[in-house]
Amino acid sequence: MGLLHNLGTVCILLGIPFFISGTIGLLRFPDIYTRLHALTKADNVGLGFVVLGLSLQADGWHTVARLLLIWLLVLIASSASCHLVARAALRKKIEPWSRP
Amino acid sequence: MMDAMGIFDMVLALALPWLGWRLLASPDLFRAMVLFISLGLLMALTWVRLQAPDVALAEAAIGAGLTGALFLSALRRLERLSEAERRLAFAGKREEEDEIPPERHRRAKPVAYGLALLLLAVFVLLLAWSLAQTPAGGGLGPAVGEQLGQSGVRSEVTAVLLNFRGYDTLLEVMVLFLAALGVWSLTRVRLPLQDEEPGPVLATLVRLLAPLMIMVAGYLVWIGGSRAGGAFQGGAVLAAAGVLLLLANVTVVRQIPAALLRWGLALGPLLFLLTAVVCVAAGGNLLEYPPQRAGAWILLIESASAVSIGVTLAALYAGGRPPEPPAQDRGGEQGPGRDADADAGGRQ
Amino acid sequence: MSWQYSSAALFLLLAIVAGLGRILRGPTAADSMLAAQLFGTCGVAILLLLARGLEWEVLQDIALVFALLAALAAVAFALRTWGGTER
């Protein structure tokens, strides 16, 4: 109990930097495509760590299954919407930024 | 010492009005919409902090999900409409703006601001007054808690909504029904025809999410009996499935028989009314269920209402009564979506 | 509520508030839309953390609804607001 609990706490705290770097990437990166990179990857890994941490601390398979379901849904939603937004941007002829 | 949750609440309390202000002050419609979607999310978090999970759930489903999709689709229509209007009104409508002399503008501004401030002051006073009038000791909460045993459900909110104040909910369901009727009587849905392939990613997304939305809608209706959830939340999630279908514009939407939609729309209000009549006929008051059967009645009404609310909200998104049956749909489709929208402008 | 959940939730909320800057700066519509997406993911994480921290299972349901409807706005955006090649 104690060990798992602490491990879970570590996982949760590991997830937070990913969220923060996702936001920083969103603010710093130069164009829509690179921002999509930041958001889709960093946030999903962050949520993955939070879900992992909470699962380690969960008190039954039921909670774990629900947590995993929620994470899977967010994964599907964000990767699909990443693709759709990138596609719409490309079809709108928005040029990707490239290093001068 | 201020703990992290205290700071959390403070950030929330500061961000919410600021966001609302930026939303109202934004000159760009699109930005205002995105701000509105974000406001929905922060609102949901705020409701959670205010210990109102039912409202948070509804806000999550409606505010952050459905309204966002509705606004984003409306924006496109608005842009096209304004383009058409600009083309129509190109010849000399500009003078109208200049008819009001500038000095009246200058006088109107302080008056408007003064009125707004006055209204705000009255509102604040009324709030303060009603706060002073509220009896100490948690309002009606204890009274509800006392009667909860014979309501048939374990959730206080559901007990109030569907048992103690059932007629309020009956009227709400009726209002939604009327709104859907109003929209249906205005126009027929013109499903935008595919101007391009939606792509496999979207098709798969619909395939995965639509059944899950149905499941979660059912779950919310079920869980409404014991904690947060219920017909409105379930209906909103169900409507999201409909909106997703409409968005992905799958041919399936055309194949849903209109009669099914009509019955779905009427099911909730009909059942609710029927229950009311039966209760009165059995010698009780309006919607006074026999205590030992109350749970079953409430579940029945909730499920039927969830279906109706789902259909209603999806119909409000679609903006019209069901399209023509698919019999002539193969040959009779006129042109791409552009025509349909131009048609909307021309028909008045 | 123990400190780890509340401080994690606080940091996530700050990440959301910082993301508001992207909505206001734009420049394209999609950039603002991305910020709204960010809010969805962070919101789910906050709700899950609070659900555990407050021992309040209802919040998981709210997170579930969020996760389920997260794609809706992006789909509407990509297909309706920006989609369509005709003009």
Added chain:
Amino acid sequence: MPGNCSPVSLPLATRLTRLLARLVLYAVLWSVLAGLDGRSWIIGLPAVSAAACCSLFFAPQRLCPLSPLGLLRFIPFFLNLSFWGGCDVMRRALSPVMPLNPGLVRYQVSLPEAPQQVLLLNCISLLPGTISADFSGQCLTIHTIDRDMPVWSTVHLLERRVAAVFGLRLAGGAP
């Protein structure tokens, strides 16, 4: 695909099996959602059947059976790559000079069916340095955050792993 909802040509037994598989899947999901309370099936039964019917309605006409072993091997592979994807973004976002060198790359997909392609497309967006930006015909446009990364070989590896999930073997190299 919903696009080709032509009269179903699958044999009855196959259709029944597919329906049954979906019923079981959604029943399990329902018990995950609502717990093991027996009374919850009052709502659960109609919800599960509606969801199963809805899912069957959208199901592709061609069968794409999953390979359990391939799926089992795919999950750690995906989690690992996805983790490095997150780390990569974190490094670039936090580094003061922001090492970005983005560009577009084209890739010819050889996976035959839509479900497999979609799994590939969605996974690419979670891989280090790549997002799938457009897909038409069999040609995939990938936006990469760093043109010096070995995009082609990573995507090729992913494609073979995805094929293995569906029990396929792509020509050119063992999976």
